[in-house]
Amino acid sequence: MAQAGISANRLELLQIADAVAREKSIDRKIVIQAMEDAIQKAAKSRYGPENDIRCQIDARTGETGLSRVVTVADPVENDAQQISVSDAQKRKPDAKVGDEFVEELPPLDFGRVAAQNAKQVIVQKVREAERERQHNEYKDRMGDIANGTVKRVEYGNVIVDLGRAEGIIRRDEMIPRENVRLGERIRAFIYDVRREQRGPQIFLSRARPEFMSKLFAMEVPEIYDGIVEIKSVARDPGSRAKIAVISKDSSIDPVGACVGMRGQRVQAVVAELQGEKVDIIQWKEDAATFIVNALAPAEVSKVVLDEDSNRIEVVVAEKELSLAIGRRGQNVRLASQLTGWDIDILTEQEESERRQKEFTERSQMFMDSLDVDEVIAQLLATEGFASVEEVAYVELSEIAHIEGFDEDTASEIQTRAREFLQKQEAERDARRRELGVSDDLAKVDGVTTAMMIAFGENSIKTVEDLADCATDELLGWVERKKEKDAEPVRHKGVLEGFEVGRKEAEDMIMSARVIAGWIKAEDLVPAEVELEAAAPEAAVAAAKA
Numbered sequence: 322m323a324q325a326g327i328s329a330n331r332l333e334l335l336q337i338a339d340a341v342a343r344e345k346s347i348d349r350k351i352v353i354q355a356m357e358d359a360i361q362k363a364a365k366s367r368y369g370p371e372n373d374i375r376c377q378i379d380a381r382t383g384e385t386g387l388s389r390v391v392t393v394a395d396p397v398e399n400d401a402q403q404i405s406v407s408d409a410q411k412r413k414p415d416a417k418v419g420d421e422f423v424e425e426l427p428p429l430d431f432g433r434v435a436a437q438n439a440k441q442v443i444v445q446k447v448r449e450a451e452r453e454r455q456h457n458e459y460k461d462r463m464g465d466i467a468n469g470t471v472k473r474v475e476y477g478n479v480i481v482d483l484g485r486a487e488g489i490i491r492r493d494e495m496i497p498r499e500n501v502r503l504g505e506r507i508r509a510f511i512y513d514v515r516r517e518q519r520g521p522q523i524f525l526s527r528a529r530p531e532f533m534s535k536l537f538a539m540e541v542p543e544i545y546d547g548i549v550e551i552k553s554v555a556r557d558p559g560s561r562a563k564i565a566v567i568s569k570d571s572s573i574d575p576v577g578a579c580v581g582m583r584g585q586r587v588q589a590v591v592a593e594l595q596g597e598k599v600d601i602i603q604w605k606e607d608a609a610t611f612i613v614n615a616l617a618p619a620e621v622s623k624v625v626l627d628e629d630s631n632r633i634e635v636v637v638a639e640k641e642l643s644l645a646i647g648r649r650g651q652n653v654r655l656a657s658q659l660t661g662w663d664i665d666i667l668t669e670q671e672e673s674e675r676r677q678k679e680f681t682e683r684s685q686m687f688m689d690s691l692d693v694d695e696v697i698a699q700l701l702a703t704e705g706f707a708s709v710e711e712v713a714y715v716e717l718s719e720i721a722h723i724e725g726f727d728e729d730t731a732s733e734i735q736t737r738a739r740e741f742l743q744k745q746e747a748e749r750d751a752r753r754r755e756l757g758v759s760d761d762l763a764k765v766d767g768v769t770t771a772m773m774i775a776f777g778e779n780s781i782k783t784v785e786d787l788a789d790c791a792t793d794e795l796l797g798w799v800e801r802k803k804e805k806d807a808e809p810v811r812h813k814g815v816l817e818g819f820e821v822g823r824k825e826a827e828d829m830i831m832s833a834r835v836i837a838g839w840i841k842a843e844d845l846v847p848a849e850v851e852l853e854a855a856a857p858e859a860a861v862a863a864a865k866a
Contacts, residue, residue, distance in 0.1 A: 353378050360385065364426070371401040374426070387426040393418050455486040456521035460514040466535045467525060471505045481507060486523055494526035496559040496595050508593065510535060527594075530554035533562055536593055540586045543568075543578045552604040555658035557651055562597055563615060563659045565604040576601045602659070608633070612664065615656035619645035622669060628822075630796075632663045636672045663799065663809070683707060691737045700725065701734075713738035746770055759783045766832045767825055772816060779815045788833040790815075795826045 341352045360376040364387055368374060373390045394403040395418050409416035467488060469481035477492035479501055490509055501507060509525035510532035526532055534551050543549040549568050556562040568575040579601045580587050587599055605611040612633055613621045623636040637645045645666050646653050657664045667675070680702050687698035690709050700723055706712050712720065713735060720731035749770040756777030761784045762768055768776075768787075781787055797814030816826065834840050 350380070353380055360387070368426070369401065371399070373402045385428070387428070389424045389426055391422050391424070393420045393422075452521055455523075456514060456516055459483075459486060459511065459521065459523050463511050463514055464531070465511055466508055466532070466539070467511050467523075468506065468508050471501050471503055471507055473503065474501065479507070481509065481525060483523065486521070488523035488525045490525045490527060494524075494528050496527050496597070498559060499527070499595050508536075528556070528558035530556050530562075533564065533590065533594065533599075536590045537564065537579060537586075540589050541579050541581070543573060543575075548573055549575045549578050553659050553661075555655040556597070557655060559595055559597055561600070561647075561651055561655060562594075563600045563602060563655045565602045565611070565615070565659055567604040576603055600655075608660070608662065612656065612660050612662055615659050616645055616652065616664075619652065621645070623672075630663075631661070632665065634665045634667060634672075636667050636669055639668045639670065642666065642668050687712075690741045691734060693734065693737075697734070709738050709741055713742055749774055753777060757782050761836065762787065762833075764836055765829055767821075767829050772819060775815055775819070781815065784833050784837050788830065788837045788839055790830055790833075792823060792826045792830065795829070796821065796823060 339349060357376040357378050360378075361374055364374045364376065365372065368389070373392075375388050375390055377386045377388070378384070379386075391402060391404045393406055393409040393416055395406050397403045397405050404422065406416065406418060409420065409422065412422065413420075467481075467483055469483040469488060472480045472482040472487065474480070477495075479490040479495065481488045481490060488509065488511070490507075494509075495501075507527075509527050510529055511523060512526050512529060512531065513522075513524040515522045515524070531554070533554050533556060537551060538544045541549065544551060544566075548570050549566055552565045552567055554562065554564045564579070566575040566579055568578070578586075587601065591597060591599055600617060602611075602614045602617065605614065608628075609624045609626055612635065613624065616635065619637055619641045621635050621637055621641075625634040625636075627633065635645065644652070647655075653664050653666055680699075683702040683706075684695065684698040686709070687693060687701050687706075688695060691698070691712070701712065701720075704723055706715075717728065717731050717735060720726060720734060721728045723731075726734075753770055753773045756774065758773045758777040759782060762773050762776065762782075763770070765784065765787060776782065776787065781790065793814065795814050795816045797812050797817055800810045800812060821829075831840070835842050
């Protein structure tokens with residue numbers, strides 16, 4: 322192609338440029354630029370690579386011109402590309418440093434080697450332009466669905482012809498047990514576009530939750546128009562999925578809109594997903610209601626939320642347990658992914674046994690710490706007292722009003738509770754000193770002696786040590802495995818067992834950093850204050866809303 326173009330007449334040169342531009346879907350100017358670079362390289366091999374040789378092809382006429390450029394310099398460092406001021410002024414009296422002199426060169430007759438080299442330059446430039454065009458086109462389509470044809474299958478990875486580029490669906494991004502045939506039309510979600518040595522790589526997926534979201538947007542006009550919003554999606558590809566939706570128009574049922582007349586809309590999505598069963602759930606702002614909905618079709622008797630650790634206990638009847646958990650834990654796992662909460666499922670009997678166990682343990686704790694008999698300990702536990710601290714520091718009347726108690730009894734119980742706590746604190750302080758934990762840690766807001774012992778047992782012995790911690794180190798974190806059936810793994814934190822939320826842990830760390838001198842106290846501006854300072858009107862509007 323290029324060899325013929327270089328030796329062709331001017332009209333043929335432009336015709337070749339037009340043909341290549343159309344075939345590769347790139348700008349005609351880029352092809353002409355590649356031809357100029359090719360001729361320029363061939364000319365340099367003829368006149369010497371040290372010369373600044375330039376080629377110009379007229380995009381209208383196809384006229385080709387070669388020229389050598391020299392620049393006025395002082396001093397001259399390269400005789401081939403520079404000329405002194407005195408020599409330049411012989412040609413042009415007002416010449417100065419930086420001016421360029423262009424010398425026209427005669428047309429070049431290409432030999433076989435030069436023509437072959439020129440062809441390689443053109444092919445390389447055109448390939449680079451094509452790759453750049455593909456990358457720019459598809460990086461803007463990330464997050465969309467692409468339609469293509471199965472071109473080949475390599476080791477379980479499916480190569481898809483997208484028309485102007487190729488995409489790849491890796492084995493783990495395919496729907497399990499899905500069979501595809503060569504030439505078959507296929508749809509997939511574009512989740513990544515990367516520049517790589519061999520050209521742009523377009524990564525596609527049929528297993529990601531976003532693919533389902535986009536399919537529903539294509540099938541449900543209300544989602545496309547923004548009237549119905551998809552809040553979250555959880556998938557077990559090829560088996561089951563849950564999708565939470567909400568309507569911005571109270572007159573439109575979001576679940577009904579997604580199901581469609583006689584289930585036509587949801588069936589279209591199910592067909593594309595190889596028969597994957599889809600539960601459509603109405604999203605609720607109230608976490609408890611939303612989680613109950615997400616566990617459908619199981620019926621829930623009771624829920625207990627722990628907002629600090631983002632966990633919820635769900636109580637179901639014995640006959641509902643297998644339905645709530647699902648096969649291999651599928652139902653509860655998908656509900657957990659959909660809602661973002663860790664869900665523990667208990668039967669009514671298990672919950673009753675656990676409550677009885679807690680009651681027995683609390684009663685025993687009061688008997689041991691307050692030196693009271695079983696009846697008094699059980700009365701305290703029945704009234705909802707969960708710790709000695711609560712007994713020691715509540716209003717005296719709250720203990721005195723318990724049936725069978727009077728003020729003298731209540732006062733005696735409180736006195737014993739406070740004496741126990743003082744003794745316990747002294748023992749803890751001795752243990753803290755034994756572990757070598759610095760006194761300065763007590764200055765950190767929210768840190769107790771019991772926490773200081775936990776710090777010492779985990780090699781946090783100074784304010785600087787605490788300042789260097791991350792929130793997850795204190796509270797622990799949940800590691801969610803990539804494997805489909807794998808249970809999440811809970812990693813314990815230093816303050817495991819203490820009633821410390823994320824906000825309190827963050828405040829401890831920031832307080833330690835202030836005491837350590839890493840930051841200044843005035844730098845700790847509350848988020849709501851920053852918002853109000855940056856945009857007072859927006860903050861006021863948000864507060865009113």
